[in-house]
Amino acid sequence: xxxxxxxxxxxxxxxxxxxxxxxxxxxxxxxxxxxxxxxxxxxxxxxxxxxxxxxxxxxxxxxxxxxxxxxxxxxxxxxxxxxxxxxxxxxxxxxxxxxxxxxxxxxxxxxxxxxxxxxxxxxxxxxxxxxxxxxxxxxxxxxxxxxxxxxxxxxxxxxxxxxxxxxxxxxxxxxxxxxxxxxxxxxxxxxxxxxxxxxxxxxxxxxxxxxxxxxxxxxxxxxxxxxxxxxxxxxxxxxxxxxxxxxxxxxxxxxxxxxxxxxxxxxxxxxxxxxxxxxxxxxxxxxxxxxxxxxxxxxxxxxxxxxxxxxxxxxxxxxxxxxxxxxxxxxxxxxxxxxxxxxxxxxxxxxxxxxxxxx
Amino acid sequence: xxxxxxxxxxxxxxxxxxxxxxxxxxxxxxxxxxxxxxxxxxxxxxxxxxxxxxxxxxxxxxxxxxxxxxxxxxxxxxxxxxxxxxxxxxxxxxxxxxxxxxxxxxxxxxxxxxxxxxxxxxxxxxxxxxxxxxxxxxxxxxxxxxxxxxxxxxxxxxxxxxxxxxxxxxxxxxxxxxxxxxxxxxxxxxxxxxxxxxxxxxxxxxxxxxxxxxxxxxxxxxxxxxxxxxxxxxxxxxxxxxxxxxxxxxxxxxxxxxxxxxxxxxxxxxxxxxxxxxxxxxxxxxxxxxxxxxxxxxxxxxxxxxxxxxxxxxxxxxxxxxxxxxxxxxxxxxxxxxxxxxxxxxxxxxxxxxxxxxx
Numbered sequence: 001x002x003x004x005x006x007x008x009x010x011x012x013x014x015x016x017x018x019x020x021x022x023x024x025x026x027x028x029x030x031x032x033x034x035x036x037x038x039x040x041x042x043x044x045x046x047x048x049x050x051x052x053x054x055x056x057x058x059x060x061x062x063x064x065x066x067x068x069x070x071x072x073x074x075x076x077x078x079x080x081x082x083x084x085x086x087x088x089x090x091x092x093x094x095x096x097x098x099x100x101x102x103x104x105x106x107x108x109x110x111x112x113x114x115x116x117x118x119x120x121x122x123x124x125x126x127x128x129x130x131x132x133x134x135x136x137x138x139x140x141x142x143x144x145x146x147x148x149x150x151x152x153x154x155x156x157x158x159x160x161x162x163x164x165x166x167x168x169x170x171x172x173x174x175x176x177x178x179x180x181x182x183x184x185x186x187x188x189x190x191x192x193x194x195x196x197x198x199x200x201x202x203x204x205x206x207x208x209x210x211x212x213x214x215x216x217x218x219x220x221x222x223x224x225x226x227x228x229x230x231x232x233x234x235x236x237x238x239x240x241x242x243x244x245x246x247x248x249x250x251x252x253x254x255x256x257x258x259x260x261x262x263x264x265x266x267x268x269x270x271x272x273x274x275x276x277x278x279x280x281x282x283x284x285x286x287x288x289x290x291x292x293x294x295x296x297x298x299x300x301x302x303x304x305x306x307x308x309x310x311x312x313x314x315x316x317x318x319x320x321x322x323x324x325x326x327x328x329x330x331x332x333x334x335x336x337x338x339x340x341x342x343x344x345x346x347x348x349x350x351x352x353x354x355x356x357x358x359x
Numbered sequence: 360x361x362x363x364x365x366x367x368x369x370x371x372x373x374x375x376x377x378x379x380x381x382x383x384x385x386x387x388x389x390x391x392x393x394x395x396x397x398x399x400x401x402x403x404x405x406x407x408x409x410x411x412x413x414x415x416x417x418x419x420x421x422x423x424x425x426x427x428x429x430x431x432x433x434x435x436x437x438x439x440x441x442x443x444x445x446x447x448x449x450x451x452x453x454x455x456x457x458x459x460x461x462x463x464x465x466x467x468x469x470x471x472x473x474x475x476x477x478x479x480x481x482x483x484x485x486x487x488x489x490x491x492x493x494x495x496x497x498x499x500x501x502x503x504x505x506x507x508x509x510x511x512x513x514x515x516x517x518x519x520x521x522x523x524x525x526x527x528x529x530x531x532x533x534x535x536x537x538x539x540x541x542x543x544x545x546x547x548x549x550x551x552x553x554x555x556x557x558x559x560x561x562x563x564x565x566x567x568x569x570x571x572x573x574x575x576x577x578x579x580x581x582x583x584x585x586x587x588x589x590x591x592x593x594x595x596x597x598x599x600x601x602x603x604x605x606x607x608x609x610x611x612x613x614x615x616x617x618x619x620x621x622x623x624x625x626x627x628x629x630x631x632x633x634x635x636x637x638x639x640x641x642x643x644x645x646x647x648x649x650x651x652x653x654x655x656x657x658x659x660x661x662x663x664x665x666x667x668x669x670x671x672x673x674x675x676x677x678x679x680x681x682x683x684x685x686x687x688x689x690x691x692x693x694x695x696x697x698x699x700x701x702x703x704x705x706x707x708x709x710x711x712x713x714x715x716x717x718x
Contacts, residue, residue, distance in 0.1 A: 016405055032399070082615075111590050111596050113600075212571055229474030230444050234470065237477075239468075254441075255442050256442060257571065261571070
């Protein structure tokens with residue numbers, strides 16, 4: 001499939017220069033058709049029959065396998081969650097860190113990761129990488145790691161700066177367990193979860209899935225207590241709630257995900273073009289070049305699929321002006337930055353429209 | 360609106376004797392139409408514009424207010440969750456009970472409540488009400504309450520026996536904080552959350568909403584720590600994740616709920632008939648009488664909208680046989696019981712079909 005044929009699957013691309021998959025991705029027609037078909041079946045045939053429940057269990061299994069494949073992991077290491085925030089909360093609740101423990105994170109993280117860190121009892125150490133060259137990130141983060149560090153909690157791709165953090169090098173150099181916020185990486189660039197301890201997936205961004213679904217890779221499910229059980233967590237339970245946990249990471253499933261969302265996600269994950277990562281990287285590079293002609297770019301070359309730059313004047317107002325011209329980007333609150341998200345579906349015309357909207 | 364006109368809004372009622380709202384309710388056409396309209400708008404117009412985000416924030420506010428009204432509470436005491444399980448986990452995580460604390464529950468509860476109790480550090484005491492007359496429940500539960508009891512964790516209506524538990528009397532007699540599992544009460548019978556400490560709402564059962572949405576009433580939001588923050592929990596945050604919690608129970612919002620689900624829920628909650636609770640009670644009474652003609656009924660008279668009885672032979676097989684005859688009920692795993700759920704949409708013909716399917 002070529003780019004034009006692929007773009008035709010995403011109706012929003014006909015209308016807008018849609019450059020905000022970093023918030024929430026475009027939807028393909030096959031995705032909403034699968035959702036609508038499921039909803040229609042539920043309307044007509046009900047949702048509460050035994051056969052329907054068994055069908056949902058199978059659908060969960062297929063989606064789990066598809067998400068595992070997207071991060072080169074095995075299904076038994078993947079839990080279904082509602083979001084990356086949900087997944088981060090799950091990990092921190094399970095780890096039960098105490099006041100003598102330390103977590104190392106950075107100053108480019110999303111609240112979906114930071115909030116769960118803050119409500120743990122551990123001390124949070126913040127490596128200040130935001131205003132430093134990407135090449136220095138390894139040393140800056142590593143210098144915060146000490147004998148009390150129990151967790152490295154880092155994004156693969158920073159939602160603010162677009163920077164790719166040196167995760168694998170840090171994991172190997174420190175030996176400290178790592179929770180990776182994969183919200184801006186999975187679907188945007190090739191991801192392998194193996195070698196990490198916990199890796200989150202957001203389905204509604206770069207995977208272009210329905211909202212309300214996510215996943216969590218857990219390298220060693222038996223080593224993390226189930227801190228937030230759902231009906232799907234157990235094979236059997238007693239009247240006091242004590243339960244036999246399901247095998248594998250399925251024990252961490254945080255609950256029911258609407259079957260229509262699962263069906264839409266299954267459709268979204270099918271038939272993705274082989275060339276998607278190269279194409280997305282090329283479009284991000286092109287976008288960065290065009291922005292750099294006129295603005296101070298925050299994102300260094302050869303990072304991921306986000307491009308951030310310093311706005312002239314008020315960034316929030318600039319994003320509204322762009323919106324009024326059919327260009328969807330977002331501002332970074334408190335920073336005075338704008339951010340464009342380039343996917344494999346992005347074309348040169350989208351970037352021309354962005355440049356024109358900023359002129 | 361009369362019953363026939365109302366039934367015409369639920370297409371599944373044309374096809375099936377749908378008696379399983381206790382698992383998941385029937386969907387009205389207006390509910391899925393609102394969902395489909397939202398999905399279509401997202402497909403064509405994208406999901407990531409500033410205006411769209413602000414619209415979702417408003418929609419969340421309207422749904423919060425509608426759910427608050429459904430339990431006679433104020434919106435500032437209501438958090439949006441994904442389910443009752445989600446809400447119970449939220450409360451237990453916030454309470455941070457220790458090994459010297461005790462929780463009193465019963466032997467008729469759902470794992471959505473029991474699981475969260477089990478992963479707290481508190482000792483769980485189980486009041487054995489299941490095989491006793493409903494009139495004895497107060498004494499049996501109260502006798503488990505002692506000086507170490509920190510929480511009463513009880514269903515308003517037991518999903519297994521259909522029994523209404525004497526919640527208000529227990530709350531007043533013991534003075535112990537109470538978490539109420541409202542999965543089988545909200546939408547099925549009149550509910551007032553005031554006077555309780557925590558009260559959960561399931562939207563996909565008796566409220567006939569989309570799946571994936573729920574709520575939690577919190578009487579005193581300032582008294583419960585935010586144990587599971589989402590982006591919606593905070594007004595501002597620092598780079599180490601420390602945050603200023605939102606005012607009221609909105610700080611407990613567990614995350615993004617798909618706007619299509621919110622729109623469907625708003626539609627489902629609109630235009631409910633005044634006579635719904637009386638009608639549902641009358642249909643449950645009729646159902647119970649018909650079942651009692653041939654079976655040993657578990658549910659006592661004058662409870663709520665669930666009717667359970669002992670199956671002849673294998674209960675799971677009996678529910679499959681009923682399904683094959685277009686009658687949707689469920690079995691209670693491990694008990695040999697069957698359960699029928701009667702809503703305000705149920706009519707005499709549904710109950711005739713149930714009786715015929717069991718013959």
